[in-house]
Amino acid sequence: MCGIIGVISKKDIPDFNAEYFEPLNRALDYMEYRGPDNKGLWSDEGICLGHRRLSIIDLSDDGNQPFHYKDDRYIIVFNGEIYNYQELRDDLAKLGHHFSTESDTEVILAAFIQYGEDFCNKFRGMFALVIFDRQEKRVVFTRDRLGKKPLFIFEDENVIIFSSEIKFFHAFNIPLEINPDSVLNFLSLQYIPGPATIYKNIRQLKPAELLIYDRHNNKTSASSYWNMFDYVGKSQAMPEIAEIDALLEESVKYRLVANVDIGLLLSGGIDSSLLATYMHQLAGNKVKAFNVGFSDKSLDESDYAKQVASSMGLDLITLNVEDISPDNFIESIYHGDQPLGDSAIIPTYLIAKSIKEHVKVVLSGEGADELFHGYDHYNYEKYYYGLGKISFDSAASLLQIISASGINKLEKVKNKLKSIKSFKKDTGVSRWTSILSPELTKGFIGTNQRLSDSYEHQFHSFLQDFQKSAGKLESSLMLDLLTWLPDDLLVKTDRMMMACSVEARTPFLDHKLVERVLASSGDFKQSLFQSKNYLRQLLKQRLPASVADMISKRPKQGFETPKVKWLNANLSDISSLLFSEENLRANPYLNNNRVSELWNDFKKQKAGINNRLIWNIFCFLEWYRQHENKFGLKG
Template sequence: MCGITGIYAFNMVGRVSMINVAKATSALEKRGPDVQNTYNDHSVALGHRRLSIIDPTPEGHQPMFDQSGRYVIAFNGEIFNFKSIKQELQAQGHTFRSQTDTEVLLQLFIKEGKDCLQKLNGFFSFAIWDTQDKSLFIARDRIGIKPLYYMMDDDRLLFGSELKAIEAYGIDKELDYTALNTYLQLNYIPAPRTIFKNVKKLMPGHYIELTAERFEVKPYYTIPSPSNDNEATSYEDQKNELSQLLEASVQKRLMADVPLGSFLSGGIDSSVVSTLAARHKPDLHTFSIGYQDEKFFDESEYAQLVAKKIGTNHTVFSLTNQQMYAHLHDILDYMDEPFADSSAIAVYVLSQETRKHATVALSGDGADELFAGYNKHAAFFKIIEGGKKAEWVKNLGPIWGLMPKSRNNKITNLFRQLHRFSEGMKLNSQERYWRWAGFASESEVSKLLTPAVKGKINQEEYLSFKNDILQHLPEKESINDILYTDVKLVLPDDMLTKVDRMSMANSLEVRVPFLDHEVVEFAFRIPPSSKINTDIRKRILQDTFRDILPQELYNRPKKGFEVPLSKWLRTDMKSMITEDLLNEKFIADQGIFDVKAIKSLKKQLFSSNPGDAHARIWSIIVFQWWWKKYMS
């Protein structure tokens, strides 16, 4: 895994910016701590930070040239089928100087151009410069596992694995208020937008072609539309296919010339991945976090059950709340764009501890989005199926609205969920999805902002952006429609962003077998009934691997990868809230947030009925920290 950056200068002004390529490359140091190299010619510069995984010799360093010297590549990621591609190329007379997938990718591109993307199984972002045609080609993987930011103005195109690399070239930083409005609802910013108006994220499954005369962004892949056909292949056949596809995916992701392990939380997803990996890697090392002070979220006993059954060398990092909290400032400081999924804290700590033992880790990410694993999927299912119970909850909405709501105990959390469910039932399919995807409604966010900021939000632009995200949800949605939208939105922009940033902050490569594109396509070929019913979520996943997992993993509530955020905000972080980031004078001087609205939200947080105030406060804290570092 690596970090890449580059610049294509259109004129002399743009060429002046090329002096910053080394600085931009250095900004990605944690993505690739092993080697830094840059390439410069008259109008293009490329930078690469290397985390050596395959063929760590100097022959694998980048930017890498082909043997003719015409093409040069900067590549971030892994191509898991590179050996079979290499054999095909060798049979056609191609020769290789290294054992890397980078060189295979470069030669495949030289042979087939953009069509090479259809043959790649992996996760990546890369750039290839043709020194003869003076053309630049940039691409991102199908699902969006690896990131790619870019910015173009009259003088240059800039790109990088993280926003901090683009900032290093010296750019005008104009806040995108439409992105801010969306962030305060969802706690992240969906692609293609970023927090800056002039910087974009390359969408998953897209590429850029750039010459002196033209600039084009085009799709090369989209996940096939979901099937709702209950007359598809038999359930037994579906289970057999899933078993074969997932085991093949795991096996492909075991290639490495450095220590490789697997995250093992004790949930179904990581347990399946670790169990399949152990079949092909007898010395597999597995890792999990234990929460000493939060026994409700501690699943380490289940992880140990799995590890014992499959015979792995298992390590539990048993941490106190204070040990978790000690990383908070480093995490906030690493974020170059506001991102407020608080479970990122746990992923950061797990990645940091795992990196002491391994350079690569497998993960169970993606299974919930593909096979309906979240509470919200059960809620959607209940609405789609209808019935008296759902109507009863809806009709009692006014009562749920009066009840105390918080995540702090079982009863108040139930009231919170019932109120959220009853409110969602009143909305159409798209608005219900949007509301349940976020932590704050459009009206709640509007109240947080000053009139001046609200005036800078282009409502037509915002609605167009929102409609693009929700375009795959029909008036009468199915569970597969919900999951398809999750894979387009939540998966790349929240879940995968979280794992990429927090693992790369610790120079750890994380591989996600569930997101092999063949597994993803299979998931959307099978009907909703294979995934969820009244009694079970992730039905096919649980049934397929039931015989190889400990029975204790079944029939227990999903706990998630949580941190005690509400408790921290009300105790350890109270002074940060009241005296610094949400201090009334700072808020007033900044001019973004309404002072009275922030004061009211703080009051709610510290009350006996906080609701989701902690999630909303957290999103503002993350933004304020980012603002002070990058904008003040």
């Protein structure tokens, strides 16, 4: 896993080195945390490619990039891992290809030559890459199927600039104007749905997108080599537990391919405990299991992790992480890159800082909740559809009665129904994870900002595509795979881990497993697809009964961060500074009066205050402060 950045000129630029090579070189220095093992640069023909390497596979200098192939005809910069590269290498060797390294990078280029634009369909992995064919004068950009690895692109009449992180565009003399629609979406969701970004003239490459720029005719073409919608509802039979077991075992086996030690962050939840059983089966005592000890007991899960580790005879290394502080909040926002209001970025960052002292690679459980419906909001959506034949007001009254009977978990549903009425489009399951509807969020946007669109239309369009092969409820339950997962959860994991030179691998997001689950969308109402019951059943088969029962029945924790406590204690000084009248007046993208009123109500502990909105604005204010300082990249 690495960091990549580059410039492709579209026409002759006399001062190319001064305008682009030197700023790119400076950006690479700032990007060192994404790849401290090597810095590589190549420049010729009005193209400059830069790479930062975190050595995982083929630790020799032969794997350094930019990587040249076939007498320098092909040059690549690549961020990620191809887990099945050894099998592909054998297949390609039989077809006449010769290899001089042990790296997966060389295999990518051989696959590109052999299979053309279909080459990515041969890969099992996570990647963002750029290939320059010097003979054909073509530049190819692409990402993995589910958007695990980032790639941002700026394009005007002179150049195309790409980067693993959006902040590094500040190294160049290009306009970077904030998009008010993205601010609106961020305040509503806590993340910015791709392919849009916080800047008007920069976009993300979509997951599974293949973008080709032809320098001969100065034209760009885009296509997708994989489409999630193609797999929805294709199976008439639910997968057996043994089939899910086999797919997960295969996925973990691929993700143990490395020339460095691989660890597992063992929280003692269903996902990490299940991954521990596969890792132990496949790697035995080589497994390095880590548990995080937080002084804040609301974040601590160590007791569960110790019991899981003990049941398998695993050595469990306890990581001691720092307390939440203004410094690590500021660093988390910096490494978050775009505005990201997921408060779990801070503990994730602190974990990464600690784990880097032990391993370069960890397995992570992202994707399990989205595939096997582990979040509460999936249950809320099922309740929502169950109550769909009565009015919102009647539904709220009914839920009031149910709540009064002791089912307090539905209280959140009851309160949320009141705000759902303000959505103009069906946004599926995101109605529950959103902070406010776009319509209500508009009141917090600066009065001089012109808004043109919100995420409602995009999410509604995704739902319509799913509904070509699935019902409304099933479509809604799949929406997170295109939105929340790639643009919040995977961003958090990639940015916070790579900030500390640690690679995170996600076995639950192997595309073979994803395809199999999507194919069974017609069975999402069945018991095994409720609250991760597939995974609970697997735990019972793979752990002692008492331990499996304890893990299966424990409440889902995740990082339920104490945001209110942080704002009033650990982060009180910086929150007072960012919400000060002077600082709010300097930010044209927020309605200063509304935000100031909200902050004052929060300080007074007024009932009904939206704490998530407060936190989200807090994060945006710090991000904007760093944006104004060009993230330290001033020339």
